[in-house]
Amino acid sequence: MEILGIIPARYASTRFPGKPLVDINGKSMIQRVYEQASSSGLTDVIVATDDQRILDHVHGFGGKAVLTAAHHQSGTDRCFEAYQLHDQPFEYVINIQGDEPFIKPEQIELLATCFNNPQTQLATLVKKINTPEELFNVNAPKVVISGHGEALYFSRQPIPYCRNVPNDIWHKQHTYHKHIGIYGYRTDILEQITQLPPSSLELAESLEQLRWLENGFRITTAITEFETIGIDTPEDLEKVVRNGEWL
Numbered sequence: 001m002e003i004l005g006i007i008p009a010r011y012a013s014t015r016f017p018g019k020p021l022v023d024i025n026g027k028s029m030i031q032r033v034y035e036q037a038s039s040s041g042l043t044d045v046i047v048a049t050d051d052q053r054i055l056d057h058v059h060g061f062g063g064k065a066v067l068t069a070a071h072h073q074s075g076t077d078r079c080f081e082a083y084q085l086h087d088q089p090f091e092y093v094i095n096i097q098g099d100e101p102f103i104k105p106e107q108i109e110l111l112a113t114c115f116n117n118p119q120t121q122l123a124t125l126v127k128k129i130n131t132p133e134e135l136f137n138v139n140a141p142k143v144v145i146s147g148h149g150e151a152l153y154f155s156r157q158p159i160p161y162c163r164n165v166p167n168d169i170w171h172k173q174h175t176y177h178k179h180i181g182i183y184g185y186r187t188d189i190l191e192q193i194t195q196l197p198p199s200s201l202e203l204a205e206s207l208e209q210l211r212w213l214e215n216g217f218r219i220t221t222a223i224t225e226f227e228t229i230g231i232d233t234p235e236d237l238e239k240v241v242r243n244g245e246w247l
Helices: 029-038 052-060 075-085 105-116 167-173 187-193 200-205 209-214 234-243
Strands: 003-009 044-049 065-067 092-095 122-128 142-145 151-155 177-186 219-223
Touching: 003 029, 003 075, 003 105, 029 044, 029 052, 029 105, 044 052, 044 075, 052 065, 075 092, 075 177, 075 187, 092 105, 092 187, 105 122, 105 177, 105 219, 122 142, 151 209, 151 219, 177 187, 200 209, 209 219
Parallel strands: 003 044, 003 092, 044 065, 122 219
Antiparallel strands: 092 177, 122 177, 142 151, 142 177
16 A cells, blocks of 8 residues: 655744754654654655755755645645645555654554555544543543544543543543544545635634544544654653653
C-alpha cells in the first residue's frame, strides 16, 4: 500500500514560537518526528512547513520538506497542499503531528492498517482512559466509538454521562477512549474535507474532526496501547528533558 506521511510544522506557534526547531538532547523536535515516521512502513515522508528556517533545517539533516502557504488554519489543510506539491500520486496520506517527537512507528503502522478496508475514508487512533484525571481533562478530547469501530462523536467533555455514578469511578463503569491526534486520509476524501467551511459542532468544541462528522464523513478508529507525548509549551519540553523521555 502506497502511503505518504506528511508532518505539518509551523514556526509561529502562539504558545511556543519556533517549536519544531527546539533541541531535545542533540536533535531538533522535527528531526525526531521525521526519524520516527521514517522508521515506519510509510512509502515516503515529508515535512510541510510555512517557514524557510524549518525547510532549510530539514534539508540539512537529509530530510524531505516542502514550503506551503502561511494562511492554513489546520494541519489537514497544510497536508493537502503538501500532497498536491508532491511529484508522486498517492491514494493515502497520514498526518503525523509535528510536536510529538516520540510517536512510535508501530502507531503509524497500526493506523495504516485501517485502510486495508477499501471503505475507510478517514482514520485515527484512540486509547483507553484509565484515570479520572485523564477523563475530565478538557485538553484531552474523548471519542465515542460505534460497535463497528467508527467515531460517533468527539468532545472535550467525558461522554457518555454516567448517571448516578460518582465522577471518580466513571472510567470503571464505562470504557472511555481519548483521541490520539494522528490522522489518515484517503486522498480523494482529503480533498473534499478541505473544501468544507467550519461547522457549528467544530466551533463549539474547537475540534476540527467534528466538521467531517457533521458533514457525513466516516472516521475509522484503531485502539493503541501506547501513550503519546505532545509538546505544546516550553514547560512540556522541560518535563520531557527532565524525565529523559528520549531514552
